[in-house]
Amino acid sequence: MVSYKDLGLVNTREMFAKAIEGGYAIPAFNFNNMEQMQAIISACVEASSPVILQVSSGARKYANQTLLRYMAQGAVEYAKELGKNIPICLHLDHGNSFELCKSCIDMGFSSVMIDGSHLPYEENVALTKQVVEYAHQFDVTVEGELGVLAGVEDEVSAEHHTYTRPEEVVDFVSKTGVDSLAISIGTSHGANKFKPEQCTRNEEGILLPPPLRFDILAEIEKQLPGFPIVLHGSSSVPQEYVKIINTHGGALKDAVGIPEEQLRQAAKSAVCKINIDSDGRLAMTAAVRKVFVENPAEFDPRKYLGPARDELKKLYKHKCENVLGSAGKA
Ligand code: G3H
Ligand code: 13P
Ligand code: ZN
Numbered sequence: 112m113v114s115y116k117d118l119g120l121v122n123t124r125e126m127f128a129k130a131i132e133g134g135y136a137i138p139a140f141n142f143n144n145m146e147q148m149q150a151i152i153s154a155c156v157e158a159s160s161p162v163i164l165q166v167s168s169g170a171r172k173y174a175n176q177t178l179l180r181y182m183a184q185g186a187v188e189y190a191k192e193l194g195k196n197i198p199i200c201l202h203l204d205h206g207n208s209f210e211l212c213k214s215c216i217d218m219g220f221s222s223v224m225i226d227g228s229h230l231p232y233e234e235n236v237a238l239t240k241q242v243v244e245y246a247h248q249f250d251v252t253v254e255g256e257l258g259v260l261a262g263v264e265d266e267v268s269a270e271h272h273t274y275t276r277p278e279e280v281v282d283f284v285s286k287t288g289v290d291s292l293a294i295s296i297g298t299s300h301g302a303n304k305f306k307p308e309q310c311t312r313n314e315e316g317i318l319l320p321p322p323l324r325f326d327i328l329a330e331i332e333k334q335l336p337g338f339p340i341v342l343h344g345s346s347s348v349p350q351e352y353v354k355i356i357n358t359h360g361g362a363l364k365d366a367v368g369i370p371e372e373q374l375r376q377a378a379k380s381a382v383c384k385i386n387i388d389s390d391g392r393l394a395m396t397a398a399v400r401k402v403f404v405e406n407p408a409e410f411d412p413r414k415y416l417g418p419a420r421d422e423l424k425k426l427y428k429h430k431c432e433n434v435l436g437s438a439g440k441a
Contacts, residue, residue: 112217114219115251118183118184120201121199121200122222122250123200123202123221127291129440130383130384130437131337134378134436135437136377136384136385136436137200137383138162138435139384140388141165141167141204141386142166145182146395147391147395147423148186150427151186151423152186152189154423154424154425155431156195158432159439160438162197162198163201165203165204165386166203166215167204180218180220195441197441200221200222201221202224203222205224206225209245212242212245212246222252223254224253224254224255225242225255226293227255228293232283235255235283240286253288254291255283255292256294257279257293257294257295258274258275272295272299274295275327275331277331280331280335281335284335291383292335292340293341294340297323298342298343298345298369302368303367304320304346319370320367322373325377328382331381332380340384341382341384342386344369345369345387346368346387346393347390349368349394351397352397355400359400359401360403360404368390371433371434374435375434391426395422395423398422
């Protein structure tokens with residue numbers, strides 16, 4: 112049993128209290144490898160932003176949970192070496208069982224998500240409560256979810272959004288004791304968040320997605336004043352990356368995300384954690400494809416993973432400074 116406190120990590124409690132108070136959101140960036148971790152930490156140190164390092168089930172399978180935990184421990188030291196002791200949380204993204212959450216807590220994660228959003232309501236309550244009771248013994252914070260996002264997340268996929276029902280949130284939070292609540296107001300996972308027929312097109316033919324349901328968010332805030340709300344599926348799918356990918360041998364069709372202005376608006380409310388994974392994937396892929404097309408003889412991984420890391424860092428800094436408002440808050 113390792114306590115995250117001994118690793119220099121923090122849970123989300125104070126981060127979220129400050130974020131709600133200050134009208135900004137903490138970035139929750141997914142990572143699977145060293146370059147992503149380096150980019151996240153160096154960007155957040157330069158932006159002086161608190162950060163949540165997220166590990167998904169897919170990341171655990173790809174990189175190994177133990178290695179990722181040691182990387183997060185390394186991240187704390189790396190940040191200090193870069194000159195700023197920013198608050199860093201290590202969070203399990205979309206935990207799907209008590210056993211998985213327990214295993215992460217036992218090895219030093221400071222926060223876990225138990226995602227029972229696909230279960231019948233009472234089962235979601237029971238599972239989430241079980242995780243909270245275990246986690247709180249070790250001062251680990253827990254994120255629950257109500258409502259289902261359309262799209263693919265890990266092995267589960269849903270055709271349509273099931274928006275969070277504001278009339279359920281007080282009951283869910285009081286019965287489970289969760290520290291934050293992920294909600295469904297129209298975001299979705301991946302780089303193809305909406306079907307073209309759900310969107311309109313501007314003069315340049317760019318797809319414009321339907322707006323987020325800020326009315327549902329406002330109703331949830333009314334029910335749970337000052338309670339930390341989380342938005343998943345919040346990549347914006349920058350069209351410049353889609354273009355670089357598609358002009359350098361890629362084939363991304365109808366990729367569309369959540370406009371940054373809407374995320375800015377959400378960050379000013381009780382939304383205090385915004386999850387971004389796909390934008391990082393796009394940034395890395397664009398940079399790598401460009402190197403391969405421009406330098407076909409290149410075969411040193413550092414020569415394509417290095418530029419990918421630089422592009423990622425630029426992206427993460429931009430998110431902290433211009434989208435979430437977390438820059439300067441560490
Ligand atoms: O919510 C999903 C995240 O983007 C992680 O996806 O399981 O493919 O790592 P992944
Ligand atoms: P994106 O696919 O929009 O980046 O969402 C990531 C996410 O919600 C991770 O939990
Ligand atoms: Zn998610």
